[in-house]
Amino acid sequence: MIKTLTSAFKNKDIRKKLLYTLMMLVVIRIGSLLPIPGVDTEYFSTLLSGFNSGDLSYLSAFTGGSFEKMSLFALSITPYITSSIIMQLLTIAIPKLEEMQKEGEDGRLGLCLCCFLKSLLQIGSDSK
Numbered sequence: 001m002i003k004t005l006t007s008a009f010k011n012k013d014i015r016k017k018l019l020y021t022l023m024m025l026v027v028i029r030i031g032s033l034l035p036i037p038g039v040d041t042e043y044f045s046t047l048l049s050g051f052n053s054g055d056l057s058y059l060s061a062f063t064g065g066s067f068e069k070m071s072l073f074a075l076s077i078t079p080y081i082t083s084s085i086i087m088q089l090l091t092i093a094i095p096k097l098e099e100m101q102k103e104g105e106d107g108r109l110g111l112c113l114c115c116f117l118k119s120l121l122q123i124g125s126d127s128k
Contacts, residue, residue, distance in 0.1 A: 031073040039070045083118035
């Protein structure tokens with residue numbers, strides 16, 4: 001096992017991928033420990049403690065406990081999905097957005113940027 005790891009780290013491409021994977025694991029772990037600003041984590045902890053003994057006990061296992069702590073990564077991709085749906089509906093109502101959508105790749109990139117910014121604003125407004 002140790003021989004395999006040392007030989008893997010000798011290859012530059014594999015070493016780069018392994019280090020990237022380890023760094024992403026560290027980032028995800030830190031993000032699952034950071035609480036969402038403005039959220040009473042004790043309230044959610046007591047609220048969800050009743051679920052952990054019942055049928056929803058798998059919820060804590062799937063989220064790694066981040067949902068109980070109401071951590072930053074407990075939100076998952078929900079704000080982005082919501083903002084993407086809103087942007088799709090707005091392309092029908094706002095002619096400028098419809099033009100952006102028809103521009104091809106550059107227009108879609110602009111809409112994706114708008115979705116991303118909207119999701120950040122949504123996260124910020126939800127935490128107040």
